[in-house]
Amino acid sequence: MDGDRSTLAGLIEACREAIAANAEHLCALDRAIGDGDHGTNMKRGCEAVYAERGELDAMPLPRALERIGMTLVMTVGGAAGPLYGTLLIEMGRRMEGGRAKDRLAHALPEAVEAVARRGRSQAGEKTLLDVLYAVQSEVLKQETPARIAAAAGMAARDTIAMKAMRGRASFLGDRSIGHMDPGACSCALLTDTICRYIGESQLA
Amino acid sequence: MKVNGAHVGIVIVSHSPLIARGTADMVRQMVGDSVPLAWCGGNADGGLGTNVGDIVEAISSAWSEAGVAVFVDLGGAETNSEMAIEMLEPARARRVLICNAPLVEGAVMAAAEASGGAALARVVATAEELSP
């Protein structure tokens, strides 16, 4: 994708559509174990990024990622804003210089660690980190976009059996078991959207 | 340390603007205008939630050279407050602390301590004594 700037606006649009189409589902998941706002929060963030897609398209990718992260921080609210924001801001900051593929493999683990620090969380605590670690491991193995997306979906489903240890869902204790974490769900959804987009642009 | 006679500022961050404002009212009732005070609550659409831009603004409005103590309710309020503090210029960010204390009791006790001229660390410690 690097160098082909026209694809970033398209990718932003695809993410916005995916979140809009699933906003109610994300809210329903959040209602079950949280405060029910994850879908509307993510939708607000995606709309704000979408509104800036023209400017973002004209920026080098690392700077665009940083800017997207900042926009998400300022608009999503809830804990998801700082978590997704930190992921993208750190990715952008660590992707300056070098080749696109090396940069991604180098930036992703560090950005995921920054998300873990921000949320004071780790793997297995029923959060979007569970999906991020799965994505990271497939990216480091240089798996295909389709495989990365599949691993993300599986990791999100694995949160169903987990007991929430972070955020409001942790107040429910054992009652959080049996529900998919909404953050893990949105993360898998966005991963799937991005991987499809990259997969299709590689075929084209 | 008391800086040029300045009192530590108090910021209240709640998911609910009603709770944030009500807590601020209780603080005012206790210490009047002797302590810089600001509150914020609600997401960008006016619903329940927290908002980094509003938190940055509240910290600026309650700014004191003696520093600012921030009181938060639930998880997202804390994470968003941390993010807001990182967006301040570093010289200011170092003088803003998030208190691990109950929102209402913490803010009122901290303000009482601040109004007596206590330093930021003392103000925060007093509020945090409330948390087991």
Ligand SMILES: [Mg+2]
């Ligand atoms: Mg929520």
